Amino acid sequence: QVQLVESGGGLVKPGGSLRLSCAASGFTFDHYYMGWVRQAPGKGLEYVSYIGSSSGFTNYADSVQGRFTISRDNAKNSLYLQMNSLRPDDTAIYYCARGRAYTNSSVHNWFDPWGQGTLVTVS
Amino acid sequence: DIPMTQSPSSVSASIGDRVTITCRASQGIASWLAWYQQKPGKAPKLLIYGASNLQSGVPSRFSGSGSGTDFTLSISSLQAEDVGTYHCQQSDIFPLTFGGGTKVEIK
Numbered sequence: 001q002v003q004l005v006e007s008g009g010g011l012v013k014p015g016g017s018l019r020l021s022c023a024a025s026g027f028t029f030d031h032y033y034m035g036w037v038r039q040a041p042g043k044g045l046e047y048v049s050y051i052g053s054s055s056g057f058t059n060y061a062d063s064v065q066g067r068f069t070i071s072r073d074n075a076k077n078s079l080y081l082q083m084n085s086l087r088p089d090d091t092a093i094y095y096c097a098r099g100r101a102y103t104n105s106s107v108h109n110w111f112d113p114w115g116q117g118t119l120v121t122v123s
Numbered sequence: 124d125i126p127m128t129q130s131p132s133s134v135s136a137s138i139g140d141r142v143t144i145t146c147r148a149s150q151g152i153a154s155w156l157a158w159y160q161q162k163p164g165k166a167p168k169l170l171i172y173g174a175s176n177l178q179s180g181v182p183s184r185f186s187g188s189g190s191g192t193d194f195t196l197s198i199s200s201l202q203a204e205d206v207g208t209y210h211c212q213q214s215d216i217f218p219l220t221f222g223g224g225t226k227v228e229i230k
Contacts, residue, residue, distance in 0.1 A: 061218050
């Protein structure tokens with residue numbers, strides 16, 4: 001079955017860095033766009049970043065642009081999020097999620113499925 | 124950016140009631156809207172995509188409608204297992220954006 005497992009979260013001081021990983025299995029990883037979505041404690045979902053199936057496309061929320069970098073290694077079926085210059089308001093659960101298949105329309109950018117999330121605390 | 128506004132922010136209803144949640148986009152997004160269900164302590168789950176298409180395995184009591192700027196998620200007969208928070212998301216324009224969420228509780 002399709003599975004996404006995030007890792008790499010933890011406690012970091014303001015200004016610090018962290019790298020999140022997402023291990024994918026159960027589907028042809030390099031056929032799909034992938035994304036990161038976060039959820040601050042008690043808050044709603046916030047889009048963070050999205051990457052194309054061959055890394056030719058990347059997009060970021062304004063709140064993380066210039067500080068976060070999304071990447072993927074299709075040979076390892078893995079997605080990454082390098083987070084630099086972390087701030088207290090980056091504190092959240094970070095979810096990895098599968099986006100659209102590369103053969104689908106460019107507007108089919110919903111997320112299914114999602115990983116269980118990894119908690120990042122900046123304090 | 125396309126801000127998404129959900130209402131109400133919370134709703135309390137009885138088992139068997141019909142529940143309706145609204146999501147409004149700040150500009151037209153055709154039918155490029157998804158709905159997610161998030162049960163307490165769990166990751167979100169895709170319910171509806173393309174505004175009205177039920178994701179495989181989702182009970183038929185869930186339905187979505189709308190296009191342009193105004194969208195609706197309906198639960199025809201609320202069940203205990205439907206408790207959670209529901210989120211809308213536009214998939215048309217980057218950056219992708221989510222609504223603020225609607226918490227559904229049992230009265």
